[in-house]
Amino acid sequence: MKFLSFLLLILCCCLPAQSQTQDAWVFFGDKEDVATSIANPLTILTQEAIDRKDLHGVPIDERDVPVNEDYIAQVKAANGIAVLAKSKWMNCVYVQGTQANIEDLLNLSFVTEVEYADKDLNFMPGPRNPSEKFEEEHPSRIVYDYGAATNQITMLNGDFLHEQDLTGDGMIVAVLDSGFPNIASIPAFSEVVSEGRLLGTYDFVGRQTDVTGTGSHGTRTFSDIGGLLDGQFVGTAPEASFYLFRTEFSPTEVPVEEAYWVEALERADSLGVDVVNTSLGYQDYDNANYDHSYEDLDGQTTFAARGANHAFDKGMLLVTSAGNDGNGFGTVATPADAPGVLSVGAVDASGNYASFSSRGPTVDGRVKPDIMAQGVDAAVITSSGNVSFSNGTSFSSPISAGAITCLWQFRPETTNAELMQIIRESASLFENPTDEMGYGIPNFEEAYGVLQNLSIEAQQLDANFALYPNPVHNQLMISFPAAEDTALITMTSLTGQILLQQKVVIADPAISVAHFSPGVYILTIQASQKSNTFKIIKQ
Incomplete structure (x- = not known):
């Protein structure tokens, strides 16, 4: 009887782990009609995306071909499985189900691998194998009257770019965030809307075009790039065109948000987006089993970092908040850890390090954050349309992203890698980077001079x-x-x-x-x- 009781106790302890809902990525082995799709790229990409890839010599390859919808349908039809997201670059879907039901998917001939969000499960024997995510809002030859945004723009010499008529015109920016309430009715965005520069919106959480979402974080980050109330507030790229993508569900922190984020990157790439701003980061989750350790943040391991590196390889330039865990976890979260991302930390109005800003280096020794910008009392437009102030690397990132967009407008044939390095080299601490400040505060007037002075002879050889x-x-x-x-x-x-x-x-x-x-x-x-x-x- 004692042995039987002990056996029942073991079963009772094990069953919950097998029966509770798990999150996982399910990878497929192939795609359909790959050669035909690549030979006819307009069937899978927009003309803008094809043009951008041609401009930078980025090949159209199998990663651009969509996931096989029949495979997705078979996974959806499997017992106890819900499909929440997909990635064409990594040829996989994000699912929820019990561990047993997820592992049953390995019996499908086209499924090659399952990767659990709970990393402990990836090492179990079997067939195969923030702190706060947003910052608190604190109400506290073109010449613009920048108003409240003056300091955050002049700190980077972004006003110099505007004086050269570099305001983002002709460039396409995607903003990935939690929600963008009242965009159509806020006066600061009236020109973006009336001039047809709001190119599209999509909510990857709700699977709809309405991106109101949860919270007003996206409205505030978007304003630091595209807002314009002359005399009161100006974003860093006020004449750019935009896609707004909601990838975040603010009340919870769950790893499917990494999958939504990658899916949005893939959509951005297919639409010809040049610059992506992400004022989001992932390290700890509501379920601690899904947390990323410092060792995971090597720029290659997390799903978000892998997606970011694919996006870089596809020719886009990703600008991402370093994170606000300087007084907690300490180092940058993901996707800011990815080498394909230009991560941005926060300084105050005087250019001093903000203690909440996440630090470097990465576990493999790379300098992070890459650059710094104002993230203390950064001016923003709220969802009510008013000028206010917010704290966090969530705002230093879009302030930088808009300036980068304007710089790239000057020489759009420059590759993302070249531009990122020019920006790093313009920064105040490039010769002596620190863990807190990375390469320091960039000087976009200096970066402009580098682009302007590139020799035509060098271009002949290189391009x-x-x-x-x-x-x-x-x-x-x-x-x-x-x-x-x-x-x-x-x-x-x-x-x-x-x-x-x-x-x-x-x-x-x-x-x-x-x-x-x-x-x-x-x-x-x-x-x-x-x-x-x-x-x-x-x-």
Whole structure:
């Protein structure tokens, strides 16, 4: 009887672990019609996305092909399984179910692996194997009157970029956050809406276009990039175009939010987004079994970090809050740990380190955060439309992201990796980075000078054909590579309509664009052995 009682006790202890709901990623082995999709990229990507990839030499590959919907349907039909999200880059779905039901999915021929959010389960024998996430709001040759935003912009010399007519025009920014209430009715966003620069919205939590969400965090972070109330408040890229994506459910902290976030990155890439701002971070969850340890935050392990690195590889530039755990966990959360992310810490109005700002280095010794910006008493627009002030790296990140967008507008052919390094090298502590401040506060006037002074000869070697100036007012000049003296120029709209075709020779390399309306165009240069594509901004 004693042995039987002991056996029953063991069963009672084990059954809950097997029967309680678990979260997991389920990976698939293949996709359908890969070659056909890659050969016909407009079936899986927008023209804007294709143009951006062409501009930076980013290949369209199997990662761009959607997840097999039949596979997803079979997983959904499995006993006790709920599918909450999917990732085409990693060819997987995020599911909830009991451990037994999830492991049964391994019997499906196309399922190759299961990865549990509870990392302890990934090492169990079997067939295979924040603290507060948001900050408290504290009410407390273009020349703008920046009003309350003056200090946070001039600290970075973002006003210098605006004076060069670099305000984000023609660039596309995605903001990923928890909710964006009242965007359509707030005066600070009226120009974004009326000029058609709010390109789209989507709620990956609720699977709907309404991104009101939970809380007003997204409205405030978005304002630091795209808001404009001249004389009261100006964002760092007030003339950019935007997608707003809700990936967060504020009342809880659960790992499916990492999956929603990656899914939003994939959507952003397919839509041709240039810069992504994320004022979110993940380290501890409501269920402590899902927490990320310091050892997990190596930039390669978490699902969010893996997704961020894919996004970087696809040519986008990701700007992310370092986190607000300087007085708690200590180091940056994920995805700020990813090498493919430019992570931003917080300083006060005088440029001093804010004690709440998460520090570096990463477990593998990399400098994080990358740069710093104002995150103490940062000016924002609230969901009621008023100017107010907030604390947190959630605000230093979009302040930086907007300035980066304006800088990239100047030389959009620059790759994301090149631009990130130029920004780091412009920062105040680049020669002597610290754990608290990373490379320090960037100087966007200095970064602009580096881009401006890149030699045309170097461009010839590195990018074959080159052109300048860009942005352009009236006349583009073509720089020819060695062994080429004639080329065919084709200029199209973003929708692919051919607007200009002409032959250009090395003896007369000028192209007149004076008759084109201001906007963004795609210019392709074709010669006997070389072909290059550029995004042109006509002013």
